[in-house]
Amino acid sequence: MDIINNITAFQNVVYIFSSILFISGIKMLGKEDTAVKGNFLSALAMFIAVSVTIINVVNPLIVLIGILIGASIGSLIALRVKMTSIPEMVALFNGFGGLATFFIAWSEFNATPDNVFQYVVIMLTTYIGGVTFSGSIIAYGKLSEKLKIEKNSIITKLFTTLFYLSILFLIYSIGFTQLIVLPTDFFTILLILTLLGGIGFVLPIGGGDMPVVISLLNSFSGIAAAFAGLLLLNNVLIVAGSLVGASGLILTIIMAKAMNRSIGNILFVGYASSSSSSSSQETGEVKPINVSDAYLILENASSVLVIPGYGMAVAQAQHVVRELGELLEENGTEVKYGIHPVAGRMPGHMNVLLAEANVPYDVLVEPDDVNPSMDTVDVAIVIGANDVVNPSATEEPGSPIYGMPIIEVHNARTVFVLKRSMSAGFAGVQNPLFFKQNTRMLFGDAKESIGGLVSEFKE
Amino acid sequence: MEVYVLLGFVLILSIYLGLELISKVPSTLHTPLMSGANAISGIALVGALVLSSDTQLQEILALLAITFASINVFGGYLVTNRMLKMFKKK
Numbered sequence A: 001m002d003i004i005n006n007i008t009a010f011q012n013v014v015y016i017f018s019s020i021l022f023i024s025g026i027k028m029l030g031k032e033d034t035a036v037k038g039n040f041l042s043a044l045a046m047f048i049a050v051s052v053t054i055i056n057v058v059n060p061l062i063v064l065i066g067i068l069i070g071a072s073i074g075s076l077i078a079l080r081v082k083m084t085s086i087p088e089m090v091a092l093f094n095g096f097g098g099l100a101t102f103f104i105a106w107s108e109f110n111a112t113p114d115n116v117f118q119y120v121v122i123m124l125t126t127y128i129g130g131v132t133f134s135g136s137i138i139a140y141g142k143l144s145e146k147l148k149i150e151k152n153s154i155i156t157k158l159f160t161t162l163f164y165l166s167i168l169f170l171i172y173s174i175g176f177t178q179l180i181v182l183p184t185d186f187f188t189i190l191l192i193l194t195l196l197g198g199i200g201f202v203l204p205i206g207g208g209d210m211p212v213v214i215s216l217l218n219s220f221s222g223i224a225a226a227f228a229g230l231l232l233l234n235n236v237l238i239v240a241g242s243l244v245g246a247s248g249l250i251l252t253i254i255m256a257k258a259m260n261r262s263i264g265n266i267l268f269v270g271y272a273s274s275s276s277s278s279s280s281q282e283t284g285e286v287k288p289i290n291v292s293d294a295y296l297i298l299e300n301a302s303s304v305l306v307i308p309g310y311g312m313a314v315a316q317a318q319h320v321v322r323e324l325g326e327l328l329e330e331n332g333t334e335v336k337y338g339i340h341p342v343a344g345r346m347p348g349h350m351n352v353l354l355a356e357a358n359v360p361y362d363v364l365v366e367p368d369d370v371n372p373s374m375d376t377v378d379v380a381i382v383i384g385a386n387d388v389v390n391p392s393a394t395e396e397p398g399s400p401i402y403g404m405p406i407i408e409v410h411n412a413r414t415v416f417v418l419k420r421s422m423s424a425g426f427a428g429v430q431n432p433l434f435f436k437q438n439t440r441m442l443f444g445d446a447k448e449s450i451g452g453l454v455s456e457f458k459e
Numbered sequence B: 001m002e003v004y005v006l007l008g009f010v011l012i013l014s015i016y017l018g019l020e021l022i023s024k025v026p027s028t029l030h031t032p033l034m035s036g037a038n039a040i041s042g043i044a045l046v047g048a049l050v051l052s053s054d055t056q057l058q059e060i061l062a063l064l065a066i067t068f069a070s071i072n073v074f075g076g077y078l079v080t081n082r083m084l085k086m087f088k089k090k
Helices: A002-029 A035-054 A062-078 A085-108 A116-145 A154-175 A182-200 A205-231 A236-257 A263-269 A289-300 A310-315 A318-330 A349-356 A367-375 A446-458 B002-022 B027-049 B054-085
Strands: A301-307 A334-338 A377-383 A412-421 A437-445
Touching: A002 A035, A002 A236, A002 B002, A002 B027, A035 A236, A035 B027, A035 B054, A062 A085, A062 A289, A062 B027, A062 B054, A085 A116, A085 A349, A085 B027, A085 B054, A116 A182, A116 A205, A154 A182, A154 A310, A154 A349, A205 A236, A205 B027, A236 A263, A236 A310, A236 B002, A289 A310, A289 A334, A289 A412, A289 A437, A289 A446, A301 A310, A301 A318, A301 A349, A301 A367, A310 A318, A310 A349, A310 A377, A310 A446, A318 A334, A318 A349, A334 A367, A334 A377, A349 B027, A377 B054, A412 A446, B027 B054
Parallel strands: A301 A334, A301 A377, A377 A412, A412 A437
Antiparallel strands: none
């Protein structure tokens, strides 16, 4: 008996050490110079925590098989995946973390909990873990464009209803059933409803709101792990899980602020119904431009700001964009990239794409840094971005996106908008930018248009 | 019951600590932070390791939990590392 107590005490001491490593790791992960080291420290913390736990596992065979399979699949996906598929990969891994906590809670239910509190924690862990899993899988489907279901379709409405039903059922289970012994059938219903509810949670949320959802699911997976820690009385689970919960929450808040919307509005309302006022029917002529004219203007520009959006990701144009940037710099032009926090489908999406194309991160600027000096920018090139450069956000109090911080390209001397067609952005709001005096539309595939500019420069 | 109060205390403090630590993160690091944090949530692996396996159902659940948590841990850290290596200064 003494030996077992000693091992447990030893493990707890090591867990504290590991928690400190996790804390330093995530702190360093938040700064550019130390991020790589931070990730390494947190991996080390994970290794230590897992190693010390393995000392006295009950069933070594299961542990070995599980870790071997998991490690091979995880490593294979991580090393094979293309950098452009990062958003859906993060969603998928996140979902697996949630699924693990879901199974932990399920297993603990079968270990027959001995007090009410444990029942409550089991149900909460099951719910958060399960919603994280099925929600992340839906997010994965949406991000990889494998799943295309209309927001107003019957299926979406059905699952949304199931989501609300699952919340009610959870509250009911926690509130009442704990007074008597929780029957297994009841728990089975909770398991199923949870998974269906997670689908309904993410299904109605549109692509442009994905950065918020991904951050939130990220936060959930941490909270689920922390709750599992409460369940298993394990402090390293609580500390590490809470850190993830907090970091996900911060990202969620940053994303919501960048859209000037509340988290509740993003999750449960969406753009379409958030404002009934019709946006102004801006009329006027759009002024198209062709590649060679655009080239002449760019050749004489002394400062250029590139504003990428989801369209750049779709067109896979990041490499030609970098090439154009280099040619412009050789020509003596100052090139910067204006990155809006919610451009793309996940937090920092544009940064990852540009990094993949070898654009150094110190030429990437945030809206607050670039807006005050916008009038000194000769040409702003908008590549597949729409809502994040929509001047309605600052000029039209009735617009659904009014108040959203944008990159104010309309104040630049000339604006090139690279776009496939005249369709409205994700928010469904017409963009007056396209009709401004200083705007020129360069229609067509972004990759081809930029490629055209690049070859003009090379000639 | 006392132990839950204590652990709840740890939970609240850790969340507060996390919020303080990461409150100002540059947008370049949004994705790596998310992906790195995601790898940390694979700590559920430690929880999965200590599950009892008295019944067959519990054995299966433990195996599944360990497997999926491992995918999360290994995949998460490797992808984060790959991503961070791409970020270069001029």
